[in-house]
Amino acid sequence: MWQPRRRQLATIKAAVFALCLVPFAHLVWGVAYDALGANPVEAVTHSTGWWTLFLLCATLTVTPLRRATGANWLLKLRRMLGLYAFFYVALHFLTYIWLDQWFDLAAIAGNVLQRPYITVGFTAFLLLVPLAATSTDAMQRRLGRNWQRVHRFIYLIAAFGVLHFWWLVKRDITQPAIFALVLSCLLGVRLYWSLRRRAGAARPAVATSGG
């Protein structure tokens, strides 16, 4: 399997970094030139939400793709993808509390408590904060084995994100259903590995006892 050199990896990282900024640039341009249609706040809310889910799925694709192809360097992109997911969800959340609710804390609290799609969406956002905060090399070293335990919350966060989308659409569930299918595959393959690992761990034990 092809492995990029240090310089090539830097180029790839820069390209992915720039690519992930394209939706944001499009929104900034759209707001500045009034090019986001009749309801620009809705357009920004939907776009930032959609890209959050897309980037969460992209983050979760890194490991299966790496294992399937042996392209270990892909791991070097994972943190950036995850942080971009956080970047878009932060914009999504900011749009909601600012342009939609105008910092009406009572109304926001009411929504979070009473409207299930907002409850799961808000929970997913809160859970993503510690993951973003502990994404540095230093935190990874300091947390040791716990780092992975904390970051496994990404599975729950992504599931909550898709549920949030599913519960808010009026009638046409095509888009959330596609995300649900993709996420099911990404989580399903991990479940499969986990089951096989357990079976693999059990087999030698059986063999030893037999011998």
Add this chain to the structure above:
Amino acid sequence: MLIRTSSDVAPSEITPKSVYLRRRAFLARAVALGLVAPLLPAQARAAGARMLPGRRWPLSTGEKPTPYKDVTTYNNFYEFGTGKDDPAVYAPKMKTRPWAVTVDGEVKHGGEFGIEDLLKLAPMEDRIYRHRCVEAWSMVIPWVGYPLAELIKRVEPTGRAKFVAFTTKLDTETMIGTRMPMLDWPYVEGLRLDEAMHPLALLTFGLYGEVLPNQNGAPVRMVLPWKYGFKSAKSIVRITFTEQQPKTAWNQAAPNEYGFYSNVNPNVDHPRWSQARERRIGEGGFFTRKRKTLMFNGYADQVARLYAGMDLKKFF
């Protein structure tokens, strides 16, 4: 120097009274339309959009009309797709001529009404109404039409008629959204007969002084400004008078979310979102706040009596 007095105006140059009175009426209408005409995009006129003038209606809201572009590109018309921009893309292919509306059920003089006859049935009026979608956005739209009551009086419902059902055209050829089971096609909406007879209930043929663009429900639709937008059926092909409450599309799809009445009510939330505020489309810019939603969309003085004594939380 001879100072001439009044005698140098030939009698033939004097504008006859009937002409200048007509001109004055024309100017008055031009002034009324002048409020809205600058918002019309040039291409709408260039494309030969047919004019549909109406007489001024004194009760129009004085709020600033939503730009023509927003009114005609941000639409919910699921027959053409569930995206807001789908109807503007796909609806132009729908044929609106020939077109007939069947009036049947509990009526004495039912039958088929050709669209040309409907257009001539009563004088057109320019009515600027607030429009509130169940999704918590709103517009201000200058419609052209006449009260549905004009048609109802002519067809004479029988004593058994209690409700009116409106059926939207179903053409899977051009209405690509109907190939998916989003709703139980064809789209049916309905009213109680007294609601349908209310003078605000407008049988609508135009907007912004022109015939309706297809995406807005051409060639004929209902407009019920005190109800959520989905109650106003578009591209109507059948009006049926019934004894039983009709089964309506959104109510059938999600009865706990979309009631038969669906009157605009800031105090009764949609189960999944608040109805207390609304985003006024085209108002201000990106950083404009939402507005407070008004009871019956601001038409409480006119329509509240229709629901006197009813529990509006139960009959939402």
